[in-house]
Amino acid sequence: MDHNLLLADRTRQINASAIREILKAASRPGTISLAGGVPAPESFPIEIIRKLSNKILDTYGAGALQYDLTEGFPPLCNALSGYLANKGIAAEPDDILITSGSQGALDCIGKILISAGDKVAVEAPTYLGAIQAFNPYEPEYIHLDSDDNGLIPSSLEKAISSHRVKFVYIVPNFQNPTGRTISLERRREIASIITRHDVLLVEDDPYGDLRYQGIPIPAIKTMAAHHVIYITSLSKVFAPGLRIGFCLAPQNIRKWLVIAKQGVDLHTSTFNQALAAEYISGGFLKETLPEIIRIYQPRCKKMIDTLDHYFPDGFHWSRPDGGMFIWVEGPTGFDMQNVYRESLENRVAFVPGKYFYTTRGKGMETMRLNFTMATEEEIDSSIQTISEIIKNRMQIRAA
Amino acid sequence: MDHNLLLADRTRQINASAIREILKAASRPGTISLAGGVPAPESFPIEIIRKLSNKILDTYGAGALQYDLTEGFPPLCNALSGYLANKGIAAEPDDILITSGSQGALDCIGKILISAGDKVAVEAPTYLGAIQAFNPYEPEYIHLDSDDNGLIPSSLEKAISSHRVKFVYIVPNFQNPTGRTISLERRREIASIITRHDVLLVEDDPYGDLRYQGIPIPAIKTMAAHHVIYITSLSKVFAPGLRIGFCLAPQNIRKWLVIAKQGVDLHTSTFNQALAAEYISGGFLKETLPEIIRIYQPRCKKMIDTLDHYFPDGFHWSRPDGGMFIWVEGPTGFDMQNVYRESLENRVAFVPGKYFYTTRGKGMETMRLNFTMATEEEIDSSIQTISEIIKNRMQIRAA
Numbered sequence: 001m002d003h004n005l006l007l008a009d010r011t012r013q014i015n016a017s018a019i020r021e022i023l024k025a026a027s028r029p030g031t032i033s034l035a036g037g038v039p040a041p042e043s044f045p046i047e048i049i050r051k052l053s054n055k056i057l058d059t060y061g062a063g064a065l066q067y068d069l070t071e072g073f074p075p076l077c078n079a080l081s082g083y084l085a086n087k088g089i090a091a092e093p094d095d096i097l098i099t100s101g102s103q104g105a106l107d108c109i110g111k112i113l114i115s116a117g118d119k120v121a122v123e124a125p126t127y128l129g130a131i132q133a134f135n136p137y138e139p140e141y142i143h144l145d146s147d148d149n150g151l152i153p154s155s156l157e158k159a160i161s162s163h164r165v166k167f168v169y170i171v172p173n174f175q176n177p178t179g180r181t182i183s184l185e186r187r188r189e190i191a192s193i194i195t196r197h198d199v200l201l202v203e204d205d206p207y208g209d210l211r212y213q214g215i216p217i218p219a220i221k222t223m224a225a226h227h228v229i230y231i232t233s234l235s236k237v238f239a240p241g242l243r244i245g246f247c248l249a250p251q252n253i254r255k256w257l258v259i260a261k262q263g264v265d266l267h268t269s270t271f272n273q274a275l276a277a278e279y280i281s282g283g284f285l286k287e288t289l290p291e292i293i294r295i296y297q298p299r300c301k302k303m304i305d306t307l308d309h310y311f312p313d314g315f316h317w318s319r320p321d322g323g324m325f326i327w328v329e330g331p332t333g334f335d336m337q338n339v340y341r342e343s344l345e346n347r348v349a350f351v352p353g354k355y356f357y358t359t360r361g362k363g364m365e366t367m368r369l370n371f372t373m374a375t376e377e378e379i380d381s382s383i384q385t386i387s388e389i390i391k392n393r394m395q396i397r398a399a
Numbered sequence: 400m401d402h403n404l405l406l407a408d409r410t411r412q413i414n415a416s417a418i419r420e421i422l423k424a425a426s427r428p429g430t431i432s433l434a435g436g437v438p439a440p441e442s443f444p445i446e447i448i449r450k451l452s453n454k455i456l457d458t459y460g461a462g463a464l465q466y467d468l469t470e471g472f473p474p475l476c477n478a479l480s481g482y483l484a485n486k487g488i489a490a491e492p493d494d495i496l497i498t499s500g501s502q503g504a505l506d507c508i509g510k511i512l513i514s515a516g517d518k519v520a521v522e523a524p525t526y527l528g529a530i531q532a533f534n535p536y537e538p539e540y541i542h543l544d545s546d547d548n549g550l551i552p553s554s555l556e557k558a559i560s561s562h563r564v565k566f567v568y569i570v571p572n573f574q575n576p577t578g579r580t581i582s583l584e585r586r587r588e589i590a591s592i593i594t595r596h597d598v599l600l601v602e603d604d605p606y607g608d609l610r611y612q613g614i615p616i617p618a619i620k621t622m623a624a625h626h627v628i629y630i631t632s633l634s635k636v637f638a639p640g641l642r643i644g645f646c647l648a649p650q651n652i653r654k655w656l657v658i659a660k661q662g663v664d665l666h667t668s669t670f671n672q673a674l675a676a677e678y679i680s681g682g683f684l685k686e687t688l689p690e691i692i693r694i695y696q697p698r699c700k701k702m703i704d705t706l707d708h709y710f711p712d713g714f715h716w717s718r719p720d721g722g723m724f725i726w727v728e729g730p731t732g733f734d735m736q737n738v739y740r741e742s743l744e745n746r747v748a749f750v751p752g753k754y755f756y757t758t759r760g761k762g763m764e765t766m767r768l769n770f771t772m773a774t775e776e777e778i779d780s781s782i783q784t785i786s787e788i789i790k791n792r793m794q795i796r797a798a
Contacts, residue, residue, distance in 0.1 A: 001597045001626060003651035006565060008514040008536065014658050041461030049464065053452035062440030065448065065638035100499055100642075100664040107663045111535055115407040132662040136510055137407065166405060198400045227400060239464035241669030243499075252402035259413050263531040264506045265499040269668050270640030 010116075010136050019128060019355055022340075026349030032382040034369045035349040037176060037324055043292045043372075044239050048284050049275060056274040064274045070262045072098030072246065073273035079280035080246055087208070088222050089230065091248050097257055100268045102206055102233040102245035105257070106133035108264065109167075109202060109229060109247075112256040114139045118166040121159045123151055125327075125356030125363055127176045130169055130204065139166070141358045148318065150175065150182030153189035160197045167200040167229075172220060173208040174323020177356045177368035181321060184217045191223035199227065200253075206233040206245075209289060211322035212297040226250055234276055236324070237289055242272040296324070296372050302379045303371040310387035312394055324372045327353065330365040330390070334397070337364070342389045348382040409515075409535050418527060418754055421739075425748030431781040433768045434748040436575060436723055442691045442771075443638050447683050448674060455673040463673045469661045471497030471645070472672035478679035479645055486607070487621050488629065490647050496656055499667045501605055501632035501644035504656070505532035506663065508566075508601060508628060508646075511655040513538045517565040520558045522550055524726075524755030524762055526575045529568055529603065538565070540757045547717065549574065549581030552588035559596045566599040566628075571619060573606040573722020576755045576767035580720060583616045590622035598626065599652075605632040605644075608688060610721035611696040625649055633675055635723070636688055641671040695723070695771050701778045702770040709786035711793055723771045726752065729764040729789070733796070736763070741788045747781040 026035035056064045071077070077093035084091045099105040106129065114120065114137035122130070124143035131141075142163050145155040151170055159165060170190075172182045182190070194201045203220050221230040233245040249257055261267075279285055303326055307317050314331040330336060336352045343350065353366025371379060425434035455463045470476070476492035483490045498504040505528065513519065513536035521529070523542035530540075541562050544554040550569055558564060569589075571581045581589070593600045602619050620629035632644040648656060660666075678684055702725055706716050713730040729735060735751045742749065752765025770778060 001599070003599070003649055006512055006599055006652075007655065008510070008512050008517070010514070011511045011655055011659075014511070014655070014662065020661075038466055041465060044461045044464045046456055046460060046464070050453060050456050053456075054449060057445055057449050057452075061445060062443045065443045065445070065640040066440060067437055067634075067639045100668075103663065103665045111407070112410045112413070113405055113407050115409070118407070129662075129665070136659065136662060200400070200402070200405055235466075239670075240466045241464040243664060243666070243668045250402055253405075256406065256410055256413070260410075260535065262419075263413065263528075263535060264502065264663060265642060266502045266528070267642070269499075269642045269671055271638075271671065272668055 010138055014136050019351060022349065022351055025344055031344070031347045031349055032374055032378045033349045034371070034374060034382060035351050036370055036373055038373055039236055039240060040295055040372050043295050045284065045288050048279065048288070049239065052275050052278045052282070056271070056278055060274055064271050066270060068267050068270040068273070070258050070267045072096060072268070073270055073277060075281070076273045076277035079277045083280055083285070084248065087216070088218050089248065090225075095248055095251070095254065097247050097249065097254055097261070098268050098273060099245045099247060099261065100265055101235060101240070101243045102204060102231045103129055103133060104261065104264070104268070105231045105245055105247040106130050106204070108257045108260040110134040110137045111260045112253070113166055119163045121156070121163070121165045121168040122358065123170055123175065124359070125177050125353060125366070126169070126358070127171055127204065128356055131358060143359065144168070146178070146180060148180060150180045150186060151190065153186050153193060156190060157193050160193070160199050165199055167202055168194065169202045169204065171204045173205055173217070174210065174320050174325070176207070176323070177325055177351070177353065178327035179318040179320030179323050179325045180327070181217065187217065187220050188223060191220050194227045195224050201228045202231065203228050204231045206236050207323040208232070209237045210293065210296060210324070212293060212300055214321040221248065229253060237285060237292065238276060238279055242269070242275060244268065244272055244276045298376060299371040299374065299379060302376040303369060303383065306380050306383040310384050312387065312391050314394070315390070324370055326369045326371060328367045328369060332365060334365040336367045339367070339386065339389050339393060343386050346385050346389070348385045350386065409537055413535050418750060421748065421750055424743055430743070430746045430748050431773055431777045432748045433770070433773060433781060434750050435769055435772055437772055438635055438639060439694055439771050442694050444683065444687050447678065447687070448638065451674050451677045451681070455670070455677055459673055463670050465669060467666050467669040467672070469657050469666045471495060471667070472669055472676060474680070475672045475676035478676045482679055482684070483647065486615070487617050488647065489624070494647055494650070494653065496646050496648065496653055496660070497667050497672060498644045498646060498660065499664055500634060500639075500642045501603060501630050502528055502532060503660065503663070503667070504630045504644055504646040505529050505603070507656045507659040509533040509536045510659045511652070512565055518562045520555070520562070520564045520567040521757065522569055522574065523758070524576050524752060524765070525568065525757070526570055526603065527755055530757060542758065543567075545577070545579060547579060549579045549585060550589065552585050552592060555589060556592050559592070559598050564598055566601055567593065568601045568603065570603045570606075572604055572616070573609065573719050573724070575606070575722070576724055576750070576752060577726035578717040578719030578722050578724045579726070580616065586616065586619050587622060590619050593626045594623050600627045601630065602627050603630045605635050606722040607631065608636045609692065609695060609723070611692060611699055613720040620647065628652060636684060636691065637675060637678055641668070641674060643667065643671055643675045697775060698770040698773065698778060701775040702768060702782065705779050705782040709783050711786065711790050713793070714789070723769055725768045725770060727766045727768060731764060733764040735766045738766070738785065738788050738792060742785050745784050745788070747784045749785065
């Protein structure tokens with residue numbers, strides 16, 4: 001039988017991620033990867049997880065292995081309520097919905113909100129995982145502009161004045177792919193705009209805890225609670241392989257997210273939720289986070305320094321205060337795909353920035369660099385390699 | 400803001416499961432629950448999981464906590480290839496897709512195959528979780544008839560001759576909710592029908608390993624590999640809280656399922672997949688399964704015996720060789736909802752059978768009884784309670 005004839009209309013919208021192929025190439029032995037968005041394995045609290053695995057079997061017994069509520073394992077919801085309070089976000093345990101990674105929240109949001117043709121406003125460039133979650137529900141995207149201070153509020157106001165936008169999706173802290181953070185002043189403006197226009201905002205904040213300098217900026221959720229779905233994940237501060245994310249949505253929306261999630265996976269792993277509950281309530285997250293930051297902070301600084309040192313004039317890069325990524329923009333007309341190919345031959349991988357745009361032909365001159373998976377030495381040599389390839393190509397271009 | 404105005408058209412199709420409320424009522428302390436579809440907690444291999452948690456951290460280290468492939472953790476795919484071979488199902492590790500429970504497979508199948516208005520043929524009654532997975536993609540259901548030997552092949556042939564059916568969904572072994580198993584002869588007929596009509600079949604087999612008597616019957620997948628997506632789960636033979644399911648689909652379909660799953664949850668928990676891999680490859684599943692069967696077999700027998708003993712004429716029940724459920728059908732016009740209400744007042748819970756039909760008004764006289772969560776004594780007393788309520792109502796009816 002020709003199985004392709006059976007595919008739903010929406011399946012045409014679901015594209016294989018080109019980044020999958022890039023990450024495959026990047027994982028070849030001997031290649032320095034600045035491509036992934038993956039935590040350093042040395043940041044994982046293996047021995048704590050060993051201890052907690054034993055503890056949760058003692059504490060919860062069969063309950064850690066049994067079916068559980070779709071909404072989330074109650075001890076984890078309790079722990080997360082305290083975790084959010086530390087960020088200034090007021091949340092009762094019953095306000096929280098645990099999801100299978102933040103991806104699980106994005107999928108359910110797309111599922112309950114997007115009808116085919118609905119308009120979703122996103123930063124350009126934006127997080128690819130969100131696009132992959134939303135695409136099967138067939139939205140159209142409206143693009144929002146940003147600069148070194150993150151999303152530009154006037155661009156948001158213009159977009160929601162001229163289009164009927166179902167919701168706005170942003171990553172406020174150390175954005176993927178740009179590393180940019182929306183300033184406090186702009187957050188206040190954004191909160192005011194969405195409240196005034198009565199528009200829903202999805203605030204996706206997986207990187208907020210990974211701050212290497214400066215002071216934390218309050219979430220937009222704290223400024224417009226009723227208009228914001230706040231999403232975050234323990235993947236970057238605990239262990240991504242446990243697939244624990246969660247969201248905080250207005251009750252009228254959470255109710256539907258729960259029902260949607262029940263159809264998707266019944267509930268997130270009880271065992272892993274119990275691990276996460278103990279990790280937070282036992283104070284291990286608080287204890288371990290500074291150690292993770294101690295690994296990443298010098299790598300971030302090293303990458304900015306080497307870019308400053310090696311990269312030619314005409315190129316501009318973000319100077320993030322945290323997160324996992326630096327964004328490089330070359331001169332208009334420069335094609336980063338060619339640099340990518342040549343870098344890979346020289347065993348250095350990164351992601352060409354064009355993949356983070358939903359409009360074809362945009363971002364050809366950009367790249368995303370990850371600094372969490374490479375050592376400082378590797379960062380130095382790989383940035384030098386990329387910079388030489390770029391300089392050669394600039395000369396060819398000038399000639 | 401009025402969040403309800405934001406809901407997608409499809410969200411109207413996503414109904415809150417009435418069974419959620421029933422299960423909540425059933426979980427009240429002091430109530431004997433024949434309502435759930437939940438494994439007995441005493442069947443969980445807690446000490447093995449403790450040992451294996453330690454072992455996988457030794458063996459895989461950070462790899463057990465890291466992001467992993469959407470397709471599945473390779474050691475688990477390897478182990479499952481052998482597990483399936485023991486069932487006579489030929490599957491290379493690369494043919495397998497690990498999902499977050501079998502629910503995760505059902506959701507992705509719905510997502511890539513169902514366009515609004517597409518016809519999906521299901522047994523009546525059928526597994527509610529499948530309906531919840533498919534509904535958001537807005538199918539129409541065609542109902543297939545079954546009897547004590549399971550799905551009636553002529554009903555299938557008639558349905559796919561008179562409708563353009565996107566796929567057929569069935570549970571061949573110890574079906575939820577009826578406990579019925581499709582006979583070998585009928586499986587051969589079904590394989591022949593779907594091959595002849597070139598129709599795709601989704602064969603959902605979470606209960607096949609829980610056989611208490613008789614010999615296993617080969618999966619339809621072994622008879623029409625190219626026309627069948629075979630799904631199963633480790634929830635009933637390992638631990639449901641780990642959320643490990645998997646499916647075996649023709650490569651052209653698996654390819655799209657992988658892409659869809661990437662947007663839903665990136666991948667299933669690496670840690671839990673590593674646990675499952677060691678559980679199977681270490682021989683623990685083979686060793687533990689007979690112990691699980693030793694718990695359930697006498698409960699199944701006890702429930703059939705007490706039904707035979709207490710229930711009045713005019714009622715008929717399935718006599719399953721395995722699984723978790725017995726299906727009771729009363730005389731036409733009898734309303735089991737009233738029995739449910741009165742039983743609950745007497746601290747006995749079950750699920751009225753009407754909830755397993757997609758057509759309103761069907762199955763009013765039916766009920767699903769679960770026998771895995773109650774002891775033999777509880778089964779005896781609760782069936783006696785229900786039977787007295789039924790007998791009283793029959794007298795009122797006769798009067």
